[in-house]
Amino acid sequence: xxxxxxxxxxxxxxxxxxxxxxxxxxxxxxxxxxxxxxxxxxxxxxxxxxxxxxxxxxxxxxxxxxxxxxxxxxxxxxxxxxxxxxxxxxxxxxxxxxxxxxxxxxxxxxxxxxxxxxxxxxxxxxxxxxxxxxxxxxxxxxxxxxxxxxxxxxxxxxxxxxxxxxxxxxxxxxxxxxxxxxxxxxxxxxxxxxxxxxxxxxxxxxxxxxxxxxxxxxxxxxxxxxxxxxxxxxxxxxxxxxxxxxxxxxxxxxxxxxxxxxxxxxxxxxxxxxxxxxxxxxxxxxxxxxxxxxxxxxxxxxxxxxxxxxxxxxxxxxxxxxxxxxxxxxxxxxxxxxxxxxxxxxxxxxxxxxxxxxxxxxxxxxxxx
Amino acid sequence: xxxxxxxxxxxxxxxxxxxxxxxxxxxxxxxxxxxxxxxxxxxxxxxxxxxxxxxxxxxxxxxxxxxxxxxxxxxxxxxxxxxxxxxxxxxxxxxxxxxxxxxxxxxxxxxxxxxxxxxxxxxxxxxxxxxxxxxxxxxxxxxxxxxxxxxxxxxxxxxxxxxxxxxxxxxxxxxxxxxxxxxxxxxxxxxxxxxxxxxxxxxxxxxxxxxxxxxxxxxxxxxxxxxxxxxxxxxxxxxxxxxxxxxxxxxxxxxxxxxxxxxxxxxxxxxxxxxxxxxxxxxxxxxxxxxxxxxxxxxxxxxxx
Numbered sequence: 001x002x003x004x005x006x007x008x009x010x011x012x013x014x015x016x017x018x019x020x021x022x023x024x025x026x027x028x029x030x031x032x033x034x035x036x037x038x039x040x041x042x043x044x045x046x047x048x049x050x051x052x053x054x055x056x057x058x059x060x061x062x063x064x065x066x067x068x069x070x071x072x073x074x075x076x077x078x079x080x081x082x083x084x085x086x087x088x089x090x091x092x093x094x095x096x097x098x099x100x101x102x103x104x105x106x107x108x109x110x111x112x113x114x115x116x117x118x119x120x121x122x123x124x125x126x127x128x129x130x131x132x133x134x135x136x137x138x139x140x141x142x143x144x145x146x147x148x149x150x151x152x153x154x155x156x157x158x159x160x161x162x163x164x165x166x167x168x169x170x171x172x173x174x175x176x177x178x179x180x181x182x183x184x185x186x187x188x189x190x191x192x193x194x195x196x197x198x199x200x201x202x203x204x205x206x207x208x209x210x211x212x213x214x215x216x217x218x219x220x221x222x223x224x225x226x227x228x229x230x231x232x233x234x235x236x237x238x239x240x241x242x243x244x245x246x247x248x249x250x251x252x253x254x255x256x257x258x259x260x261x262x263x264x265x266x267x268x269x270x271x272x273x274x275x276x277x278x279x280x281x282x283x284x285x286x287x288x289x290x291x292x293x294x295x296x297x298x299x300x301x302x303x304x305x306x307x308x309x310x311x312x313x314x315x316x317x318x319x320x321x322x323x324x325x326x327x328x329x330x331x332x333x334x335x336x337x338x339x340x341x342x343x344x345x346x347x348x349x350x351x352x353x354x355x356x357x358x359x360x361x362x363x364x365x366x367x368x369x
Numbered sequence: 370x371x372x373x374x375x376x377x378x379x380x381x382x383x384x385x386x387x388x389x390x391x392x393x394x395x396x397x398x399x400x401x402x403x404x405x406x407x408x409x410x411x412x413x414x415x416x417x418x419x420x421x422x423x424x425x426x427x428x429x430x431x432x433x434x435x436x437x438x439x440x441x442x443x444x445x446x447x448x449x450x451x452x453x454x455x456x457x458x459x460x461x462x463x464x465x466x467x468x469x470x471x472x473x474x475x476x477x478x479x480x481x482x483x484x485x486x487x488x489x490x491x492x493x494x495x496x497x498x499x500x501x502x503x504x505x506x507x508x509x510x511x512x513x514x515x516x517x518x519x520x521x522x523x524x525x526x527x528x529x530x531x532x533x534x535x536x537x538x539x540x541x542x543x544x545x546x547x548x549x550x551x552x553x554x555x556x557x558x559x560x561x562x563x564x565x566x567x568x569x570x571x572x573x574x575x576x577x578x579x580x581x582x583x584x585x586x587x588x589x590x591x592x593x594x595x596x597x598x599x600x601x602x603x604x605x606x607x608x609x610x611x612x613x614x615x616x617x618x619x620x621x622x623x624x625x626x627x628x629x630x631x632x633x634x635x636x637x638x639x640x641x642x643x644x645x646x647x648x649x650x651x652x653x654x655x656x657x658x659x660x661x662x663x664x665x666x667x668x669x670x671x672x673x674x
Contacts, residue, residue: 081576091570099592
């Protein structure tokens with residue numbers, strides 16, 4: 001299988017240790033620890049109010065941890081104000097200075113460094129070229145489209161050559177098509193400049209498509225930190241699984257537990273042996289077994305599979321290139337969701353028809369209940 | 370069946386054959402603003418026209434000679450007394466507006482950026498002095514600055530001066546102090562409004578790009594609140610040129626302003642045409658000064674980039 005090219009080193013760029021941020025009795029961030037590597041594209045993913053933006057703002061210096069510490073490039077950031085941190089930020093609203101033109105916006109942070117007119121101009125042009133905004137330098141901030149404003153915000157941060165670039169939901173204000181284009185461009189840009197990017201997003205596809213690693217957060221806590229593939233295929237609990245696309249959950253009983261694997265008894269899938277997740281903490285004898293809808297395949301006519309379940313189609317939803325089937329399996333309290341490509345006519349399966357589904361036991365994930 | 374498909378005929382307003390003139394949007398618009406327009410015409414434009422007309426006539430005791438003359442303007446512009454009064458009025462109003470804006474800005478800034486949940490309470494507190502009459506407020510400055518006033522007794526009590534100072538009251542400084550206090554609220558409110566409109570993320574962005582608090586203020590907050598500063602300066606400058614109550618009460622003979630002279634011409638001296646010419650001259654010069662102020666502010670704004 002094709003693996004993502006590992007451009008980053010193993011050196012830690014941002015070290016977040018036991019950071020808590022409380023507002024009165026409410027904990028926006030609860031004892032979070034995280035190490036972000038140099039040159040990594042790292043995403044903080046979670047629903048709104050999960051503490052991801054709070055964490056980003058604390059790295060930038062706009063917010064202070066109630067307890068715990070943050071270090072950037074080995075340097076503790078306690079007491080260092082935002083204007084003296086080696087980080088730069090792309091704001092959700094882009095925060096383009098409305099009284100300045102594009103060039104002046106990009107040169108804003110350079111002015112203070114007194115580089116001299118020539119060097120300043122060269123760096124501004126380099127930054128504008130990186131974000132494909134050549135020729136728009138004299139355009140006034142109020143005459144820019146959403147996508148252009150976003151590029152100006154990027155150039156303005158990149159021109160400072162920060163050690164870390166912080167992005168606060170930078171694509172949420174763009175329409176779908178532009179957003180998808182910018183995802184690719186941002187990823188390409190990050191690999192070209194080699195700067196550590198920390199992205200805050202609530203869009204799971206955005207995080208999966210762009211990141212080297214993702215931290216999934218819920219209610220001020222970090223639930224899982226892993227590569228996109230691992231997060232998607234081996235979610236650590238039901239919450240993470242549910243947040244990243246659909247997942248079928250099946251009740252299971254733990255029959256046997258050892259260091260690396262679990263033996264589970266389920267009603268629909270029988271007795272299954274699965275990998276034990278790294279963060280598995282046993283909670284009594286019950287557990288949950290999960291399988292993604294696209295990992296269940298429809299078995300046609302006489303074909304058989306080593307692992308299969310049989311049931312009845314109760315609903316069918318057509319989505320163009322795929323069809324979504326809801327299949328009732330005897331013994332399961334909730335019907336299974338199945339996504340099947342329409343190449344073989346899944347969109348013609350009649351509701352009420354008996355159906356057999358094949359699955360790969362590798363695709364079954366055990367989760368703590 | 371076909372009838373149902375065809376649908377209803379276009380709506381027609383029965384019995385009202387409107388003229389195309391009445392249906393034009395422009396005419397409807399004028400009709401809509403006409404009450405206010407007539408009001409403005411009668412109460413603003415007409416009096417000004419009457420004043421301008423008078424400025425070209427001549428007073429003969431009780432009658433007015435309606436032959437056109439520029440004599441009044443010659444007197445208004447060349448007589449040293451009127452020239453001095455005009456200069457002093459401009460100097461006082463300019464100083465007052467600059468001082469008022471300089472003092473009002475920090476207050477407006479504090480309320481806008483650090484007022485928190487109590488912004489409206491702060492604004493309310495600032496308007497409290499305005500519940501008393503303007504005359505009372507001017508008179509209270511007399512109490513503070515007078516020979517036996519609060520300031521003199523205070524300074525004497527502290528042993529800083531031996532006898533009451535007469536330098537505090539009845540001069541242009543007293544006028545400036547009184548007017549600066551009187552107009553503070555009118556400067557605070559427009560500056561506050563423009564500061565409220567400054568997106569706080571922009572200040573954060575400036576900080577993120579390396580600016581300390583002072584730099585981000587000078588490079589972002591101040592330029593973006595400039596419209597409020599300009600309007601505050603104009604709101605204070607234009608009316609203070611024509612103020613005649615304050616100079617009369619606290620100005621003494623050194624604090625007399627052009628409006629006192631105009632009032633005298635329309636009153637005791639009973640020379641309306643000269644009073645009118647002085648008014649028109651003052652109006653024109655104030656407009657020029659207001660225009661110049663806007664230009665100076667714009668230039669400063671451009672320099673700050």
